[in-house]
Amino acid sequence: MKFIPVLLCTPLFFSIMSGSAVAEPPIKLATPPASLEKWYKPANKRQVWLHTMFKLRRQMQAIEEYSQQKDPTQLKKWIKQLDKDYNKIADMVPEWEKEIKPRLIPELEMFAKKGDYLRINRTLKMISRTCKDCHQAYQPVVTAIYRSPGYDNIKIKKADGSSHSFNDNMKALSKSLNRTLIALKDGQKKTAIEARHQLAEQLDNLGNSCNNCHKDDPYPRERILGKATKQKLASLEENIKQWQVKPSQELMGTLAVKVCARCHNTHRITSDLRNALLPPK
Numbered sequence: 005m006k007f008i009p010v011l012l013c014t015p016l017f018f019s020i021m022s023g024s025a026v027a028e029p030p031i032k033l034a035t036p037p038a039s040l041e042k043w044y045k046p047a048n049k050r051q052v053w054l055h056t057m058f059k060l061r062r063q064m065q066a067i068e069e070y071s072q073q074k075d076p077t078q079l080k081k082w083i084k085q086l087d088k089d090y091n092k093i094a095d096m097v098p099e100w101e102k103e104i105k106p107r108l109i110p111e112l113e114m115f116a117k118k119g120d121y122l123r124i125n126r127t128l129k130m131i132s133r134t135c136k137d138c139h140q141a142y143q144p145v146v147t148a149i150y151r152s153p154g155y156d157n158i159k160i161k162k163a164d165g166s167s168h169s170f171n172d173n174m175k176a177l178s179k180s181l182n183r184t185l186i187a188l189k190d191g192q193k194k195t196a197i198e199a200r201h202q203l204a205e206q207l208d209n210l211g212n213s214c215n216n217c218h219k220d221d222p223y224p225r226e227r228i229l230g231k232a233t234k235q236k237l238a239s240l241e242e243n244i245k246q247w248q249v250k251p252s253q254e255l256m257g258t259l260a261v262k263v264c265a266r267c268h269n270t271h272r273i274t275s276d277l278r279n280a281l282l283p284p285k
């Protein structure tokens with residue numbers, strides 16, 4: 005197994021590592037074999053690996069249920085399908101051949117023929133063990149690498165017509181947010197007004213990029229950058245103009261939580277994790 009060291013520092017990392025009793029960073033995570041990439045978008049048209057997994061779970065359930073019902077005809081049918089899909093694991097990712105036990109499937113078939121339902125269940129448990137062992141080692145990492153979106157290719161259009169990267173937009177947001185807070189604290193009204201204006205403009209520009217992923221669904225943008233946020237930004241402008249420092253600071257805090265943190269909780273956590281797992285660019 006190949007390991008890469010990853011510095012872990014948020015609660016998410018600990019929750020995905022549940023089961024392994026490592027308390028302190030850096031924790032080592034197993035990297036999946038490169039051949040897995042072929043079975044995911046964009047290399048593949050579909051998420052083939054994941055859909056094979058869904059089939060396996062359904063097949064295991066069907067076999068368990070028909071074994072309880074003692075139905076040999078259905079059992080035979082589902083065991084055949086499991087045979088096909090379970091073996092696909094090693095066909096798709098040859099490096100993982102040793103993670104599965106294909107010999108258990110003919111045994112299932114034999115017990116089904118004999119009507120030995122007790123042994124069918126025991127064999128199912130042994131197969132399940134192989135599922136669990138691989139999941140424990142690889143599942144969260146694979147989900148983070150192949151099923152969380154990347155932001156590198158997104159271009160954010162600015163008001164002056166030029167554009168910059170998603171990350172540059174984030175850095176700019178952070179600058180104007182903190183510039184506003186510094187100016188509020190230091191009694192610099194003009195700077196506070198300008199910085200708030202920039203913040204609002206940068207958020208507007210960011211809002212035009214949501215459809216890169218959310219397509220024609222208006223709801224995600226509305227949820228984080230919609231009417232409620234626009235009202236808070238307008239109210240902030242009023243408060244700064246009248247030099248109401250405390251209410252302005254409070255509004256800044258609300259915006260940081262309801263705009264920045266709310267979006268980060270769904271988007272940035274997975275993005276940071278994905279970037280930490282992928283080889284450096």
Ligand code: HEC
Pocket residue numbers: 155156170171174175177178181210228260263264265267268271272275276279
């Ligand atoms: C789309 C929802 C979204 C919103 C709204 C948002 N962010 Fe982000 N932010 C992200 C994502 C995603 C990343 C990680 C980007 C990446 O991996 O390239 C990020 C990264 C960052 C970073 C790290 C940049 C770096 O140097 O790597 C900072 C700082 C940041 N955001 C600040 C803010 C601030 C401040 C606000 C609010 C004013 C905000 N963000 C609003 C999604 C968002």
Ligand code: HEC
Pocket residue numbers: 053054057058060061064090093100103104131132134135136138139142143144146147150151
């Ligand atoms: C050799 C490794 C390996 C084996 C063996 C394996 N899996 Fe998986 N499985 C994975 C990986 C990797 C993922 C994560 C895929 C993703 O998130 O896109 C996964 C994900 C899944 C999921 C999706 C979980 C979810 O809700 O997102 C299911 C269901 C599943 N596996 C079922 C099974 C069953 C049932 C077996 C045994 C019969 C099995 N797997 C055997 C590697 C394996």
Ligand code: HEC
Pocket residue numbers: 153154155158210211213214215216217218223224225226227228229267270271
């Ligand atoms: C690189 C892709 C990407 C971009 C760009 C992106 N999102 Fe998302 N967003 C996702 C994914 C993936 C999810 C989780 C699955 C889902 O709900 O589609 C999500 C979920 C959400 C959710 C929670 C689920 C929902 O539909 O209510 C909100 C809210 C949201 N995004 C807002 C935004 C906003 C606002 C922007 C632009 C500032 C944005 N997103 C930009 C990928 C993206």
